[in-house]
Amino acid sequence: MTGRADRSVLLIVCGGIAAYKALDLIRRLGEQGIRVRTVLTEAGARFVTPMALQALSGERVFTDLFSLTDESEMGHIALSRASDLIVVCPATANMLARMATGQADDLATTVLLATDTPVLVAPAMNVRMWEHPATQANVATLRARGVEFVGPDTGRMACNETGPGRLAEPDAILAAIVHRLDGERPLAGRRALVTAGPTHEPVDPVRYLANRSSGTQGYAIARLLAEAGADVTLVSGPTTLPDPPGMHVIRIETAREMLAACTSALPCDIAVCAAAVADWHIAAATQKIKKTDDGRPPELRLSPNPDILATLSRSASARPRLVIGFAAETEHVIAHATAKRLRKGCDWIVANDVSPATGIMGGTENEVTLIDASGAEHWPRLDKTQVARRLVARIATFMHTQPETEIT
Incomplete structure (x- = not known):
């Protein structure tokens, strides 16, 4: 006992x-x-x-x-x-x-x-x-x-x-x-950064580019990190979810705002990039874009958004000890996610199939594969809180078994 x-x-x-x-x-x-x-x-x-x-x-x-x-x-x-x-x-x-x-x-x-x-x-x-x-x-x-x-x-x-x-x-x-x-709090004294939800990239004052992310998975991870004792900053894109208790929440709209918020939250021990960040943004019009008489669509010039996961992973001065990314794929999930981990420079990738038939994007369940340098580990389909609980337990084990790096 x-x-x-x-x-x-x-x-x-x-x-x-x-x-x-x-x-x-x-x-x-x-x-x-x-x-x-x-x-x-x-x-x-x-x-x-x-x-x-x-x-x-x-x-x-x-x-x-x-x-x-x-x-x-x-x-x-x-x-x-x-x-x-x-x-x-x-x-x-x-x-x-x-x-x-x-x-x-x-x-x-x-x-x-x-x-x-x-x-x-x-x-x-x-x-x-x-x-x-x-x-x-x-x-x-x-x-x-x-x-x-x-x-x-x-x-x-x-x-x-x-x-x-x-x-x-x-x-x-x-x-x-x-x-x-x-009162077991295995992450007491640790600082964690979590991103969650979509980003909205404005086209004009009434339209934007977005995706179907609900933020549920990222919020669950943030909540369970806090329950494990971590000092959590949650950077959230637009969602309908209430702010989880016991943490600092920064609400943003765009990918550029998310990067600025993440940078302001450094240094930290753990970064979990669960947000579904838009890959591109548009030089937004200052007035609503109107239809033309000839019916031709407007020309929208896309520019790449900053790569938040890669920026955190490759930071020379304030890289978190553990950087975790998410890979939402619709085909060749493991191959694409494995390549993404190497390309971004993060430690782990949580990969999932978000094809419409899975119901995962915006749903209450998730079925993920955790990919690290040693290989891929498939987890069964679980409630998103259960996925978060498994991930936080794995994070706590890593933080206690890997060499310590001082956060300043």
Whole structure:
């Protein structure tokens, strides 16, 4: 057993077939010496019993917001603040919606609304429910408020459908809980720069050149670097995503503005260039370009944008210890990405296939290959947060095993 001896978790068990895995999670938490109190929702009680939860946790199970006995011994306000971490497992689509909208119509939601304790949720639901825009909007809202997520995994579910929505395995949830409780921050003291989103290159005052990047992958990387203890600067092109908490965010429009923002963020230890930067810009017209009577299109002269990844990689005075680029390709993904890594001079390239059929550009999942000097490592299709978690873990390992270079 590692960590403090007095660690405690409040586990909220919601309704869903995956609720039975909460029993295994309680057992594993107990083996780590972590005290577990449980709140069981009305729907959750249709899948697991209070007696089973109590037998495994050795603690009373709380179910009723209006129980006078419970309110006299531990009111919902006290319950919401009596543990080091609140874990919602499984977190159903309904619970995520109620959390995002601030409902407080039962004990679980009242506890969540009244708490200032960190919250970790482990979602579990049908793939269509997870992918629905309403659920994704709720997830984005909760993440922006600092709620942490573990999973969901991709796989076959009880409904016989396959895709993202499967509850993360108890080992993974346990690891996330222990990481949060023990304050493991492997990148504490490191400075990181992350670029994310598209750039908009103006054609005239009302038009621009852009791409379909949503910024989701870059934002997830920035958030998890910050959770790992890094001092993060996020340079973001235009997106609809809220600023992630706990970092310095610089909003830009063009590639030239992004380069200037990146340069101002140096020196740093880690640079992750996840933005989909436009390759070209135009000498923008000062007035809206009008159609001509003959219908001929205007002549647009393209000029190359600065190469941000190459600039950071080849900086003689302030090169980060680790420079990571992204390669969004539609054909010959590995060959093109490998050539790009050598051409740009970066340490790693994260390559992915963004052909329209993949749904990756602008979507919630990614399937990447990590390429470095030793070769290529393919990762399975994952939620973009899971991709970010893997990448940040790899970054932390690199920073602890490679020779140290002083950042001045």
